[in-house]
Amino acid sequence: MIGIDLEDLTKEYGGTRAVDRLTLSVEPGRVTGFLGPNGAGKSTTMRLVLGLDRPTAGTATVGGRPYAALREPLRTVGALLDPQAAHGSRTALDHLRFLAVSNRIPDRRVDEVLRDTGLATAARRRVRTFSLGMRQRLGIAAALLGDPAVLLLDEPANGLDPEGIVWIRELLRRLAREGRTVLVSSHLMNETATFADHLVVLGRGRLLTDLPMRDFIERHSDARVRVRSGDPARLRAALLTGGYAVTGGDDGRLVVEGAEAAQVGAIAAREGIAILELADERASLEQAYLALTAAETEFAAAAPKGA
Ligand SMILES: Nc1ncnc2c1ncn2[C@@H]1O[C@H](COP(=O)(O)OP(=O)(O)OP(=O)(O)O)[C@@H](O)[C@H]1O
Known part of the structure; x- marks a missing residue:
């Protein structure tokens, strides 16, 4: 079983601390919801775990190793960061085949993930013709390709229709049941409560909450x-x-x-x-979450005069 460990993880961009001394373990066998207002540092944290950015201080490890030291990274960690990552002129099938070949992943996985993400009938269409929801599904297919023990998904429900939202919820639950480590960022507390076992909330790069979802619900509603x-x-x-x-x-x-x-x-x-x-x-969970992060919101609208 492979988890993610962050130790004093810090990232500064110029004068901005995007991630501020974050210490946290993301455990296998459960879905961890990763919440926080715009600019809280969720994507930066995921990028640091994936070795796409260097920490200013501290460490991020997967199964005890930095991402760069993993022997076959795509077989250990699957990630969805940007649903626009696939080249528009490629078909979904070509995109996934390219990823499979370049990571020594057997070709049969391409068919399996296309089927798992409901894209089998769209496999030969060019990605530029895909809706945002289909691009999300393709990004999730790519993340699942290496059958990884760890999944990092940045707002996977974005752009999905109601049927797609039910599908992703069930997929996330299944991945956790299979013993995988599943970290899923979102802006929506109510949505996250439908699939997450555990909740991590960031505000201005700092850890605000790290506790079982059930405890958060009991404490706040x-x-x-x-x-x-x-x-x-x-x-x-x-x-x-x-x-x-x-x-x-x-x-x-x-x-x-x-x-x-x-x-x-x-x-x-x-x-x-x-x-x-x-x-x-x-009391609404969303209200509890908004109260928790109210003081930590970087881009809050100013209150109207006289309010
Ligand atoms: N490459 C970069 N250069 C400079 N500043 C950056 C860079 N990437 C992120 N930041 C800043 O770091 C902070 C954290 O951003 P990040 O995207 O990690 O937040 P987030 O929680 O993912 O936000 P959102 O919910 O909007 O996706 C923000 O203040 C952002 O402006």
Whole structure:
């Protein structure tokens, strides 16, 4: 099993610190979502892992070695950085065959990845005729070509249609189940929550969060229930007795903090109180993520005057 390790990784461009003393392990067997606002340093980190840029300080290693020291890099690490990377005048098939031959990858892998990415019927079309979503699929096909243990995918869902988004979600989950290390950058917290087991958030090159997705969701989306009943005063009393914090009530509607709808429903049933409305409510994950990164956003729109 091969993971990615960053130690004090730092990259400066002129006076800008794109990546700032980043220490992090990306583990095999799970999908790690890599989030952060524009300019947070996600792409730079991926480029440093791939040896496309030199760190100013610190190290980035794959399975304990720098990328440049890997014997057969494409068989160890697959990457999607730029969906426009394929030459427009080539067909998808030629593009992948060229990559396979130059990396001593068996030709049968070309057919396999074309099939896996849903491009088999478009294989003989020139890449310049491809939509952005098809180019993404081709970039993913190229990343998968060497059957690598490690995958770095920079916004792979960009440009995909809803069916494509479901497909990529399932692909990422499968790759992790197979024991691979999967690092996927995105701007969207809600989307990332649908496929990532683990979450890393950067802000201005620094590590803001590194924890299991489940923990982030639990920490940031407090459960609460909205309930309307035939006897709000009695329901409120029963909920308070049950140890719940209850707010609202003037119009008969109550908000119960830290509860699930089933728990509130059970208390009402026990008391014989008629329930007119009952719904789980969760603070939006996207809001929690935006709050986390608000202070770290390089390109935030200025607040309008008087706001
Ligand atoms: N080649 C470069 N020369 C100068 N500055 C650079 C270069 N590459 C990146 N930067 C700067 O480094 C910072 C991090 O950029 P990076 O592209 O890594 O962020 P990102 O998180 O991938 O952003 P996005 O979400 O917009 O893709 C930014 O301030 C960017 O302007």
